[in-house]
Amino acid sequence: QVQLVESGGGLVQAGGSLRLSCAASGRTFSNYPMAWFRQAPGKEREFVAAIGWSGGFIRYGDSVKGRFTISRDNAKNTVYLQMNSLKPEDTAVYYCAADQNIATILRGSCAYWGQGTQVTVSS
Numbered sequence: 498q499v500q501l502v503e504s505g506g507g508l509v510q511a512g513g514s515l516r517l518s519c520a521a522s523g524r525t526f527s528n529y530p531m532a533w534f535r536q537a538p539g540k541e542r543e544f545v546a547a548i549g550w551s552g553g554f555i556r557y558g559d560s561v562k563g564r565f566t567i568s569r570d571n572a573k574n575t576v577y578l579q580m581n582s583l584k585p586e587d588t589a590v591y592y593c594a595a596d597q598n599i600a601t602i603l604r605g606s607c608a609y610w611g612q613g614t615q616v617t618v619s620s
Contacts, residue, residue, distance in 0.1 A: 499523040499609040501593045506614030509583055513618070517578040519593030519611060527571040530554070530599040532607065533578045535589035535616075545591070546578060547602050554599060560586075583618045590615050 505517040519531070532547035544558045546567035555567060566579040576593060591614050594607035601607065 499526070499529065499595050501595060501609055501611035503591065503593045503611045503614040506591060506616045508617045508619065511583060511585055511618055511620050513583050514579070514581045515583065515616060517580065517591055517593075517614060517616070519576045519578075521574045521576070521595065526574040527551075529595040529597060529609075530602050531567075531569060531576040532594045532596075532602045533567060533576075533591055534594055534605065535587075535591045536613075537586075537589040540589075542592075542605060543589075544603070544605060547599065548576065549599055556603065580616070583616075585618045585620045588616060588618050 500522045502520045509515055530549050533545040534542050535545050536542040546557045548555050548567045548569055564582045569576040593611040595609040596602045596607040
């Protein structure tokens with residue numbers, strides 16, 4: 498089992514920045530690719546970013562490319578999402594996810610999910 502706890506969400510004005518953190522516990526964190534997803538009210542869950550176990554593989558959703566940066570610190574069992582130039586359309590609940598298979602992550606069928614953290618961007 499892997500337990501994931503997100504933090505860092507909040508209210509920010511358009512153009513501002515936030516950094517989300519996801520603390521993992523349980524099985525060896527460094528073995529797991531990790532990802533961030535988001536879901537806005539009335540919309541389907543959307544892929545935001547993924548990172549391989551060593552950080553060598555990184556992929557972003559089209560809507561966040563150039564604005565968001567995913568990173569991880571295996572010594573701290575934590576994955577981060579730095580969000581810059583935030584837009585009102587970035588408003589959503591952001592979820593951290595983990596799975597042993599990066600392909601599974603990219604399909605959105607992750608084995609482990611956090612409880613989510615709310616990000617609200619005001620215009």
